Amino acid sequence: MSACADIRYELGAYALGVLDDDDRRAVDAHLADCPECRAEVDSFTRLGAQLALVNEEQVHQAAEPPPELLDRTLAAVASGRRRGRRRLLLAAAAASVALGLGVGAGWSLLDQDGDSPALTAPPxxxxxxxxxxxxxxxxxxxxxxxxxxxxxxxxxxxxxxxxxxxxxxxxxxxxxxxxxxxxxxxxxxxxxxxxxxxxxxxxxxxxxxxxxxxxxxxx
Structure with a gap:
């Protein structure tokens, strides 16, 4: 469990392709045996396009993030300070997205079945x-x-x-x-x-x- 918790601090940077070779190899080795972390990487890779599909009205309607999301984000930022300025900036960017848009709500818009009045399937x-x-x-x-x-x-x-x-x-x-x-x-x-x-x-x-x-x- 502790290995999984440590790796999860790297998943956002992994999905963005900014890890160095040693860290990427460590994450690759973990992902080979951890379907839960693989699913989380898949979620991170969807983030950029999700933001592109969210309009201003949806931003104002986004749900307030749960307290545990803030706790986890702050922990990631603290870890980023220990790992250097690049990681800190990545954690801060992820925090601003998560707190501003409500990550869970945004993903549900993309993953739900059927048509949505706000988002329609692209050609x-x-x-x-x-x-x-x-x-x-x-x-x-x-x-x-x-x-x-x-x-x-x-x-x-x-x-x-x-x-x-x-x-x-x-x-x-x-x-x-x-x-x-x-x-x-x-x-x-x-x-x-x-x-x-x-x-x-x-x-x-x-x-x-x-x-x-x-x-x-x-x-």
């Missing part, structure tokens, strides 16, 4: 299966600042590090998300790009070594 574009068994489906929603993206994919080997690259009709390239496959099975992640929805030409899922796994036409 989706499907990619055909590639020769090595990798398949993906992407959901896109136009926003004032660009495009919110949701990707579901299967067939990528465990420990593969990937990036989602948005490509505009003018050739502009923008990294919309990055992640690592830490366990077998379908993966779901979210990202965002400043390229407007009507200017997107295609999306690429590429490894950190530069190998293109899938190209997804969206124009």
């Amino acid at each position: 989706t574009t499907s990619a055909s299966e590639s020769s090595d068994g990798i398949a993906a489906q992407v959901g896109m929603e136009a926003r004032g600042w660009g495009t919110a993206l949701t990707v579901r994919m299967t067939g990528v080997p465990v420990k593969t590090r990937c990036r989602l690259v948005a490509v505009g009709d003018d050739g502009r390239r923008d990294t919309a998300a990055s992640w690592e496959i830490t366990y077998p099975g379908p993966a779901r992640f979210e990202g965002a790009t400043a390229i407007p929805r009507d200017r997107l030409q295609h999306l690429e899922i590429v490894t950190t070594q530069g190998h293109t796994l899938l190209t997804i036409p969206v124009a």
Whole structure:
């Protein structure tokens, strides 16, 4: 239990891809045997796109966070001070998001079944299966600042590090998300790009070594 508690202070930074190699390897080893922490990492990876989908009215209506959330956040900040300025800034950013929006309420909006009057399902574009068994489906929603993206994919080997690259009709390239496959099975992640929805030409899922796994036409 103590090992799990220690690792959980790293999960936010892990999901953002800012851990150093030694810390990332330690988290990877723990996630291989801990479905509870894997689920928490999945939740962290959804955070960026959730914020993009929340409008001003929903922010004002967000529920007051429970006391235990504040206690946990303060503990994370204290841990961040011991681990250096970078971790402290990450903890502070997470605290401002959690306290301002009500993390649990935001996730329930994205996870609930059926249509919501505030959030509607974005149109989706499907990619055909590639020769090595990798398949993906992407959901896109136009926003004032660009495009919110949701990707579901299967067939990528465990420990593969990937990036989602948005490509505009003018050739502009923008990294919309990055992640690592830490366990077998379908993966779901979210990202965002400043390229407007009507200017997107295609999306690429590429490894950190530069190998293109899938190209997804969206124009």
